[in-house]
Amino acid sequence: MTDQQKDTEQMILNAARKVFIEKGLDGARMQEIADEAGINKALLHYYFRSKDKLFGMIFQEELGKFFPKIISVMSSSEYSLEDKIRAFVNDYISIFIKNPFLPSFILRELQRDPENLRQFIVKSGFDVSSVKFVITNLSNQLNMTFDEARHFMINMVSLCIFPFAGRPLIEKILFSEDKSEYNQFLEERKVIVAEYIIRTLKTGK
Amino acid sequence: MTDQQKDTEQMILNAARKVFIEKGLDGARMQEIADEAGINKALLHYYFRSKDKLFGMIFQEELGKFFPKIISVMSSSEYSLEDKIRAFVNDYISIFIKNPFLPSFILRELQRDPENLRQFIVKSGFDVSSVKFVITNLSNQLNMTFDEARHFMINMVSLCIFPFAGRPLIEKILFSEDKSEYNQFLEERKVIVAEYIIRTLKTGK
DNA sequence: GTCTATACGGTGATAGAC
């Protein structure tokens, strides 16, 4: 593959990523992706055959980003549980600060087509069983049932993700016009959410 | 307006609600709505002029459901703070159990078009300032800053909503094929989330 | 009010020149 090919392909992917994440599969237009990439529609099909194929590439990539890579840290024995929670929350929220529309994108497209999810998860290289393993560990450490630990885990993830997925609404209702205020708020959550969760552990369940 | 008119109009709205909520504005087809309502496309336009207009009706309605009506209860002085939290969480989660796709729908469409949000909120009759009032009250009762109380409030809402918006993903990763298991899980959260939040109040911040 | 038929624009995809 020549450099030129690689460049064009990459430019297309970058353009597609931007448009698909903002508009979704249904809302995106091949013309808009072509414009964004500075080429024409025909070339999109030359490289990726169809809109669906191109979308698949992007979705796969983004799903990979979405899955918390640090999940395995949660099951290590090197750090205290509290520090693991701090690391998880901090890293996960940081990912979304870097990719603010990632949560909305993933949630939207999963809703649109939940059927193919399993194969996408497999291809993304995410190890589903590791999450169950983490939860089992949690249930042991915290004297909880598996079900309770699952609630706990999902609570943690909810607190990280929702302020991104619900940003338009929350921001309009509870924040000023100044976007930096909400960004500041998200920044604060790296610490606040972790401490909030840890606090629940200090009282008996 | 005759009964017949009212019936047809209502049938269209019911069909449109179902299709729009599932597919979103971009994914929905007027043909599908017509089929669902047992009529033809032309009649849709006769009653609602355009797809956008029809969508607006539905979105407006659903946004009204989405806003927690019980928010004012939070600022009453009749119940203890803990009981108010229990009531809020219980009622809010109950709404989503009855309307499981409401959160995804609202979040998706807000993401698509955040601009017109303000006017939609106004028309939905939701009083934005009441939320700020509740948060101010919270900050007084809990010896917090406004900013901290806002985090607290958003945490509470996150824990209620996210398990619905993220259901396809969570269910696939952490639950069995049996749908009733996840429904049971959501049912449990009416109590678990409230107690989880209350627990954070019992340790000093 | 409700239907069938159709106009009209847009969109994904392909053909073919260079």
Place this chain on the structure above:
DNA sequence: GTCTATCACCGTATAGAC
């Protein structure tokens, strides 16, 4: 590999009969 031109289809919207 990249472009222009074009096709075939689909989706919204309207015309007009009943």
